[in-house]
Amino acid sequence: xxxxxxxxxxxxxxxxxxxxxxxxxxxxxxxxxxxxxxxxxxxxxxxxxxxxxxxxxxxxxxxxxxxxxxxxxxxxxxxxxxxxxxxxxxxxxxxxxxxxxxxxxxxxxxxxxxxxxxxxxxxxxxxxxxxxxxxxxxxxxxxxxxxxxxxxxxxxxxxxxxxxxxxxxxxxxxxxxxxxxxxxxxxxxxxxxxxxxxxxxxxxxxxxxxxxxxxxxxxxxxxxxxxxxxxxxxxxxxxxxxxxxxxxxxxxxxxxxxxxxxxxxxxxxxxxxxxxxxxxxxxxxxxxxxxxxxxxxxxxxxxxxxxxxxxxxxxxxxxxxxxxxxxxxxxxxxxxxxxxxxxxxxxxxxxxxxxxxxxxxxxxxxxxxxxxxxxxxxxxxxxxxxxxxxxxxxxxxxxxxxxxxxxxxxxxxxxxxxxxxxxxxxxxxxxxxxxxxxxxxxxxxxxxxxxxxxxxxxxxxxxxxxxxxxxxxxxxxxxxxxxxxxxxxxxxxxxxxxxxxxxxxxxxxxxxxxxxxxxxxxxxxxxxxxxxxxxxxxxxxxxxxxxxxxxxxxxxxxxxxxxxxxxxxxxxxxxxxxxxxxxxxxxxxxxxx
Numbered sequence: 001x002x003x004x005x006x007x008x009x010x011x012x013x014x015x016x017x018x019x020x021x022x023x024x025x026x027x028x029x030x031x032x033x034x035x036x037x038x039x040x041x042x043x044x045x046x047x048x049x050x051x052x053x054x055x056x057x058x059x060x061x062x063x064x065x066x067x068x069x070x071x072x073x074x075x076x077x078x079x080x081x082x083x084x085x086x087x088x089x090x091x092x093x094x095x096x097x098x099x100x101x102x103x104x105x106x107x108x109x110x111x112x113x114x115x116x117x118x119x120x121x122x123x124x125x126x127x128x129x130x131x132x133x134x135x136x137x138x139x140x141x142x143x144x145x146x147x148x149x150x151x152x153x154x155x156x157x158x159x160x161x162x163x164x165x166x167x168x169x170x171x172x173x174x175x176x177x178x179x180x181x182x183x184x185x186x187x188x189x190x191x192x193x194x195x196x197x198x199x200x201x202x203x204x205x206x207x208x209x210x211x212x213x214x215x216x217x218x219x220x221x222x223x224x225x226x227x228x229x230x231x232x233x234x235x236x237x238x239x240x241x242x243x244x245x246x247x248x249x250x251x252x253x254x255x256x257x258x259x260x261x262x263x264x265x266x267x268x269x270x271x272x273x274x275x276x277x278x279x280x281x282x283x284x285x286x287x288x289x290x291x292x293x294x295x296x297x298x299x300x301x302x303x304x305x306x307x308x309x310x311x312x313x314x315x316x317x318x319x320x321x322x323x324x325x326x327x328x329x330x331x332x333x334x335x336x337x338x339x340x341x342x343x344x345x346x347x348x349x350x351x352x353x354x355x356x357x358x359x360x361x362x363x364x365x366x367x368x369x370x371x372x373x374x375x376x377x378x379x380x381x382x383x384x385x386x387x388x389x390x391x392x393x394x395x396x397x398x399x400x401x402x403x404x405x406x407x408x409x410x411x412x413x414x415x416x417x418x419x420x421x422x423x424x425x426x427x428x429x430x431x432x433x434x435x436x437x438x439x440x441x442x443x444x445x446x447x448x449x450x451x452x453x454x455x456x457x458x459x460x461x462x463x464x465x466x467x468x469x470x471x472x473x474x475x476x477x478x479x480x481x482x483x484x485x486x487x488x489x490x491x492x493x494x495x496x497x498x499x500x501x502x503x504x505x506x507x508x509x510x511x512x513x514x515x516x517x518x519x520x521x522x523x524x525x526x527x528x529x530x531x532x533x534x535x536x537x538x539x540x541x542x543x544x545x546x547x548x549x550x551x552x553x554x555x556x557x558x559x560x561x562x563x564x565x566x567x568x569x570x571x572x573x574x575x576x577x578x579x580x581x582x583x584x585x586x587x588x589x590x591x592x593x
Contacts, residue, residue: 005452031397035048043259047304047306048066048079048304049066049299049304050065050066050069050299050304051066051069051079051296051299051301051303051304052064052069052070052077052078052079052082052299052300052301053077053078053079053080053285053300053301053306053308054066054078054079054082054117054263055306059078062078062082062099062100062109062111062112063109063111063112063150064078064111064112065078069298069299069300071111071112072108072111072112072113072114072123073114073242074113074114074115074122074123074285075123075125075128075276075279075282076123076124076127076495077124077283077284077299077300078111079101079300079301079495080283080284080285080300081110081111081123081124081422082099082111083159084127085097085098085099085101085110085111085205086098086099088134089101090128090526092134095132095134095135096110096134096135097110097132097134098110099111101134102116103116103117103134104116104117104118106118108254110133110134112122113134116133116134117132117133117135117136117145118135118136119136119144119145119146120146120194121133121145121146121148121252124276124279124284125252125278125279126145126487128261128278128279128280129148130563131145131148132145143164143473144164146194147164147190147194155268160420160558162174163176163177163178164178164190165189165193167473168227168229168551168553169193169227169228170189170227171553172223172226172227173198173199173200173223173224174200175189175199175200176189177186177189178190181199182200183198183199183201186538187199188289188367196224196228196245196249197224198212198221198223198224200223207273212224215232215233216231216232216233216234216235216244216324217235218235218236218243218244218245218246219243219244219245219246219249220244220245220248222543224402225237225244226278228255229256229551230255230256231244231403232401234403235377236377236378237255237256237403238255238256238257238258238267239261239376239377239400239406240253240258240266240268240358241266241267241268241269241377241378241379242255242266242267242268242271247267251267251271251277251278252278253267253277253278254267254286258355258358259277259355259358260278261276261277261278261280263280263281263288263289263290263323264288264290264318264322264324264352264354264355264360265277265289265290265354265358265359265360266325266355266358266359268358268379268482269358269359269360270289273297274298275289275297275298276289280592282297282298283296283297283298283299283300283309284300285300285301285308285309285310286308286310287309287310288324290318290323290354290360291318291325292309293325295309296309297560298494307482316377318341319341319342320340320341320342320343320344320510321344322344322345322352322353322354322355323352323353323354323355323360324339324341324353324354324357324360324384325360326341326360328360328361328362329341329353329362332357332362332363333361333362333363334357334363334364334366334383334384334385334386335383335385335386335389335566336383336385336386337385338362338385339346339353339357339384339385345384346384346385347383347385347387347389347396349385349388349395349396349397350388350395350396350397350398350522351382351384351388351396351397351400353384354384356381356382356384356396357381358381359381364383364384364389365379365380365381366379366380366381366407366424367380367407369382369383369389369391369406369408369409370390370391370409372408372409372410374405374407374408375407376405376406376407376408380407382396382400382406382407388406388412389406390405390406390407390408390409391409392408392409392410392411392412393409393412394412399411399412399433417464435470456502466578466593468506468510468530468531468572469531469577469578471506471509471510472503472506472507472531472571472574473574473575474569475502475503475506476503476567476570476574477571478499478502479500479502479503479567480499480546480564480567480568480571482495482498482499482502483495483496483499483560483563484562484564485566486557486560489496492555492556492557492559492560493548494549495560496559496560496563497546497548497549498540499563499567500545500548505528507526507527510530512526512527512529512530513526523542523545524538524539524542527541527542531574531577532573532574532577533570533573533574534569534570534573536569537566537569537570537572537573538570538573540562540565540566540569541567541569541570543566544559544562544563544566548563
């Protein structure tokens, strides 16, 4: 067994050493048959004119068009959609999920109906977000699918009265019952929420002049923006170049998140490029949009040779998974030099490099960030090599979270004693050194050293992991004790922070987080990387952390109870994982005995 482990370690070392010298296979160099030659060799009708992975002869069978990638415009290319419906029908034999079924009875079969279940959500959006596009209520007993649009709502995420409306929205607008119609306009509160209209006044959908106050002119009334956790003073809350109203009512993107689909491309950049800002993989070929450099992100089979792009093209290398390909980072030229292809956040400001360089061109776009003529929200970008792009004294992420302008130094409220911007940590134009001429001797030495390191890591991981998890459990128990001691006179928010502080201290001591995670996403990612935790437990744990940190509503004992439940669920999940790990270790020892 030890010999096998050593062999695996040696093989891994060889791969690691050889990786920097491997070359990406370009699309043009892939071994495939050109489309023109394919047409000459294959009988008519058995090639794919539009590259949607559906033969022309099959398009007629389903009623789709052979010259249009996505006939019904539902964000699923025709071939991808047919395969999706066939797979869904196989999972649910008694449902209306076949490509030619018509679950909503509107006369359009699934492959020709952009919204097959008539719930107001495009089939492609539902498929990408884990919903069933053949029914308007994927989870029986839960909220209908149409209420899932605001799944990333940034205010109070609780729904204590079970009416499918976030409590924060109800409190901000002074409404309570979903079916009530306080303004008597024939639209109940539930559908006012879904439409983004005012439940207390005449309705004016986006595209007209709002009948209520609209300070920032984004087409969304101030009171509605307040209820949804958006800025009533800035027409582009998330700074992605798209007005809040445009995102809410037309594009269905998240007005709180500059990159709704988390593919490393900002929503505004995707709209300009023609890719989907709500799908990380617009054409459904399993290659995320930023990785399709030599292929089209809009067509799943760019060269139309009946082989999907993902089977022909080596994905673009992005070592740190920040949305910027390594080649772009190595050739980049920002105000502080180039970014590090092995560090997702080169300037350590809490914003990943790809989120700052939204168009991924290796340079900062926009006017001078140090003057008062800001173009934030209009194409201007923060710099991924400077923690404080405008030099005003506050970090870029701090300003974004506070809904201030990171490209305008005049709104930085205070100057810290230590400057945020630091000199670049590397030469922006390093001299490239080719190590290959050093020959096999250096390679063998490197392999042996890496093998030794990997072997030591294998033997030390188990004991280190066990001790870390014991500390985690004690921190969680301490957090529960703090929460149990909360009284009506205590500051609930501060007590929740205190409960998390011990847990974060353990994570920081073992190197799983920097001093304090700056975003809920960073927090969840760090916990998931450090230990095996049930997804539902981690979600509840993260939500309480985010609500306590970023919401401004009064927190009470009900929030304390939610936090207690979240801590207990995570602790139970960690304890279960430890028991399973010990049992597996015992079985392994018995097998070797």
